[in-house]
Amino acid sequence: MKKKWKVFVRAVCFVARDIPAIWPLAALTAVTEAAGPYIEIFLSAAILSELASESRSMEHLFFLAVLMAGLNFLASAFSRFCGYALETLRYLLMQHLDEAVADKAWRMDYKLLGDSKVHGQKKTINNWLYDHGMVAMVIQFQTLLQALVTIGISIALTVEFFRARAQGDGGLARFLNHWSFPVLFLVLFALAILYNNWAEGKTQKRQYRFTKDMEGYSNQRTELMKACCAEYHRGKDVRVFHEQKMLLGKFERLNDTIAGLWEKASASFRRLGVSSVLVSRLFNLFVYLAVGLKAVCRAFDVGNLLKYTGMVTQLGEGVTGLFNTARAAFENIRYLEDYFAYQDMPNRTADAVRPVSSDIRDNYEFEFRHVTFTYPGAAVPSLTDVSCRFGKGEKIAVVGRNGSGKTTLIKLLCRLYDPQEGQILLNGVDIREYRYEEYLKFFSTVFQDYCIFAFTLGENVAAESEYDRKKAVRALEGAGFGPRFRTLKDGLDTQLFKNFSEDGVELSGGEGQKVAIARCLYKDAPHAMLDEPTAALDPVAEADIYQRMNQFIRGKGAIYISHRLSSCHFCSRILVFEGGKLEEQGTHEALLEARGLYYKLWHAQAKYYQEEA
Known part of the structure; x- marks a missing residue:
């Protein structure tokens, strides 16, 4: 409970800092909407009493009617004004929460973005962000305060109702004046409220459980819809390979699963809803009977009959609203916990404090020292015991077969991932010690999946x-x-x-x-890294691009990954990877003379071009 309370207070403070006016405006809206019905109740009762009076005055009736119409108009107009203003602030809060979720996704450690659990968590938060969490908390605060004001006014009128004495000596009058009557009234009232609160609590818990059961299927359906309909560039493959039937089948199976879950949940919701309405109507029937009997026994006039009936109805709605909203607010904390759990995911790349000085930019050297790295969830390392150095002014070509670890080298250098073993050093200092944002300014990078x-x-x-x-x-x-x-x-x-x-x-x-x-x-940037930068270009265009780039980055360091080994000619050194290991390194001429892996790759590709010619 203490943990939930801390989460709740944190959410309240977050909203207060983000939009300071939202809580006072919600309170003003609650008081206005709570007081509105009583204007009509009191003045309608006064008009009815005046009509029933033998000394009724038309001028007084007219005054009461005009007063009721005027006050109703002012209360309604002010309530709507506050409501629209509050709705605007709630919409602004939604936008800010949307931005906060997106900002967290941009700032969190890159490796977490590929985690299916984290991805699902973000999708789930986006699904309920506008209906639960902090947005719902504002509505719940307004509803709770409105219920409390309603209850306060209604209790004062309820005491007045019980103090009104029934006239006569009959058994009915004696019962209505006896202490057992208010006790019976309050017991039945409490039972009705407690049952409705229990039913609402069960509904809230089942709703949350249903939401949790649904989130995986809903996320899959959203992704499938996005793939089939929203991303038009996929339409080529869908049409050429006639994938419509397969995709539609997957979509229908997901819909059937979701429909089954909803049918099961809605049956439970219906039972609880019907029973709650039945209990409320039975208690209302008792209220009307009790007020009517007191009126028959001349405890008050016909005008007060209307007032007390309205009062008890408002009291019931107020207490029911109080319990239901309190229950909903308690259940809503679960959504707040999910939201803050997402926001509190550690940004380990942001922990470093060492600055990247201008001296380092002018004269730098990177070193991979016995680096081994395995992607999350993978069984085999992508890089194993890799050691190499390169610095300013060097043009490095990284070559090897598919899956040999070339792209992983760049990802580690950019600190998208950190190695499990070994170190990557910049001028002798582990790159994890440098401020992440400053460190990234070191690189201009073109990824393979740009x-x-x-x-x-x-x-x-x-x-x-x-x-x-x-x-x-x-x-x-x-x-x-x-x-x-x-x-x-x-x-x-x-x-x-x-x-x-x-x-x-x-x-x-x-x-x-x-x-x-x-x-x-x-x-x-001081160092350029290009992963298959010209894969979609023809060889002539590729040669032109490399020539232009060499002019642009003259005097700077660069790493080129390419399957076209002809691009290695202008590089000062070549790193040859195979199966995650650095098998060879050296100049183009030296590697050809060594007749190792590079020699085989070079002649295999040269043979292909010779056959083409």
């Missing part, structure tokens, strides 16, 4: 909304995108792809690679 966003061309090159336009154009020219760029009427402001604009420009695979390379050149 990403081009559906933003403008300039934003994709600069990775920013505000950027140096001349520098962006130079980077595009350096990446060989110049001829295509000059055909774009909007230049750097050209919208890429059609996700957000009907006029969006589609890029070919080779053009996309050139834009990714331009992004690397624009960053102008």
Whole structure:
């Protein structure tokens, strides 16, 4: 319970810091909405009493009617104003929570992004973010306070109701005036409230359990829908290979599973809902009977009959609302715990405090010292006991068969993962000691699975909304995108792809690679790393790109991964990987003379090109 209380207080403080006005506005809205019904109850009772009076005054009746209409209008208008303002702040809170979830995904350790459990956790939070958690907490606070105000006013009127004495000496009058009558009233009232609270609690628990049971299937369905419908570039494979039937079958099976879970849960919800409504209606029947009997025994006039009936109804709704909302608020803490568990995932890459000084940038050396790394969930290491050095000004080619560990080398260097054994050093210091954001500024990288966003061309090159336009154009020219760029009427402001604009420009695979390379050149970092940067280009275009890049990064260090061994000619050293191990390293000529693995790869590829010729 103590832990839940801490989570609740943390959430309250989070909302208060994020949107300070939301709690006072929720309180004002609650008081306004709670007081509104009593205006009508009191003034309607006064009008009815005046009508029943023998000395009734038309002027007084008119005054009461106008007063009730005016106060009702003002209360309703003010309540709506507060409600709309609160809804606006709640929507703002939703946006901020959305941003916080996305920001956490961007800041968390990269290895966690590939964890299916973490991915599912994020998807689940996104599914309920607008209906539960902190957004629901604001509504629950308003409902609780509204219920408390309603109960306070109703209790005062209930005491007045019990103190009204029935007239006459009959058994009914004596019973209504006896202490046993209010005791019976309160016992039945308590039983009705307790039952409804129990039923609501069972419903809330089953709802949460149902949500948990559903989340895996819902996430799968969302991903399947995204793959089938939202990502249009997959439509080519779906049509060419006639995958529609297979995908539809998977979708239908998921829907059947979800429908079965919902049918099972909804049957339980229906039973609890019907029984709760039945108990409430039976108690209301008793209330109307009790108030009516007191009126028959002349305990009060006909106007008060309306007032007390409305009062008891409001009291019942207030207490029911209080218990139900308190129960919902308690159950809602589970969602808050899930949210904060996600936000509290450690960002180990952010723990380092050592700065990357300008001296290091001007003269640096990286060293892999007996590095071994295994991907999470994998049984076989991707790199085993790798040791090598490279520094400023060196152009390193990394070659090897598929799955030999080439891309893993770059991922470790970028600290997307940390090795389980060994160290990666920068000027003799473990790279885990350097400030992560400063360390990443060391690299301009083009990954094999690079990403081009559906933003403008300039934003994709600069990775920013505000950027140096001349520098962006130079980077595009350096990446060989110049001829295509000059055909774009909007230049750097050209919208890429059609996700957000009907006029969006589609890029070919080779053009996309050139834009990714331009992004690397624009960053102008001390060390460039390119993983298959020209895989989608023809050999002539590839040679042109490498020549341009060498001019751009002259004097800087670079690592090139490529299956086309012809790109190794201009590199000062070549690292040859096989099965996760560094088998050979040296210059192109030295490795050919050694007649090892590189020699075999080189001649196998040369033979292919000779046959083509």
